Amino acid sequence: MAVVIKIVDGKPVFNGLSISDDAKKKALKLNEELKELGPLIEKIWREKGYKKGRGNSKVIDVEIAYGIGKKLSGVVNNEQLVLPKERYWVWKALREMYLTPNLFKYRGRKRDDLEYFYKASSLPLQFIKSISWDGWERILDYPSIRQDERFENWLRKKAKRTTKTTRGFVRKLMKTLYASLDQKDTSVFSDKELFSIYDFAWKSASSD
Numbered sequence: 188m189a190v191v192i193k194i195v196d197g198k199p200v201f202n203g204l205s206i207s208d209d210a211k212k213k214a215l216k217l218n219e220e221l222k223e224l225g226p227l228i229e230k231i232w233r234e235k236g237y238k239k240g241r242g243n244s245k246v247i248d249v250e251i252a253y254g255i256g257k258k259l260s261g262v263v264n265n266e267q268l269v270l271p272k273e274r275y276w277v278w279k280a281l282r283e284m285y286l287t288p289n290l291f292k293y294r295g296r297k298r299d300d301l302e303y304f305y306k307a308s309s310l311p312l313q314f315i316k317s318i319s320w321d322g323w324e325r326i327l328d329y330p331s332i333r334q335d336e337r338f339e340n341w342l343r344k345k346a347k348r349t350t351k352t353t354r355g356f357v358r359k360l361m362k363t364l365y366a367s368l369d370q371k372d373t374s375v376f377s378d379k380e381l382f383s384i385y386d387f388a389w390k391s392a393s394s395d
Contacts, residue, residue: 188269189214190276193284202276217268221277224262225285228255232290247320249312256308259301278302297333306339314346322357329361331368337378341385359392 189210191199201214231251240246263269263277278301282293291300307315307323315323332338367384376384 188273190269190273190280191215191218191284192276192280202273213268217262217277218280220262220268221281221285224258225281228258229286229290231255249316249320252304252320253307253312253315256304256306259305260308263305274302274305275299298328303327309339310343310346314349314352317352318357319354322354325357325361329364331371331373332364335373335381337373337381338385341382345389356392360388363388363391 189201189203189206191214192202193200199211199215199218201211206214232255235248235251237245238248263274269277275296278299281301282288282291293299303324306327318326327333364384367388373381
């Protein structure tokens, strides 16, 4: 697979050197989809991305961020065009070719608003709304979580069975995870070991 990351003198530049003709053809098809998607999500974001918070503050509208995530997933979940490991290149192409610079926050390869929107859209909307967008960012900002996709798989199952959470829930959850993981490399844990840590944190956060 490949992704067009820039156009130079009318010619596409891909995210690699040895790319087959078939991969180039698919990358050009993907590029056409991104060319339409970029202006669409920018328009939505500029018109509705923020809502009034406390006082004079503005906060991200969860439903809008979630909706943008669904639109992004509609493109990058097509594994005929994009492999999971190529999402970074898709976000890079969108930001650098089809979105106004700095429209969305980018603080590193995996700390990217587009990635956060995309990941949120795989969870129930009500769950994301109940923890607030700040809560969602707080979860994904933690390296031991962000760098191990098993957390997201575990969270999807938990979130589907959860009717209500609060911002306080996220604070308690993360406090326990910080204490348990403490910047550890979670790849050394088996699924059973890691999920037991997550389950303990969830149970602790759910208790009064």
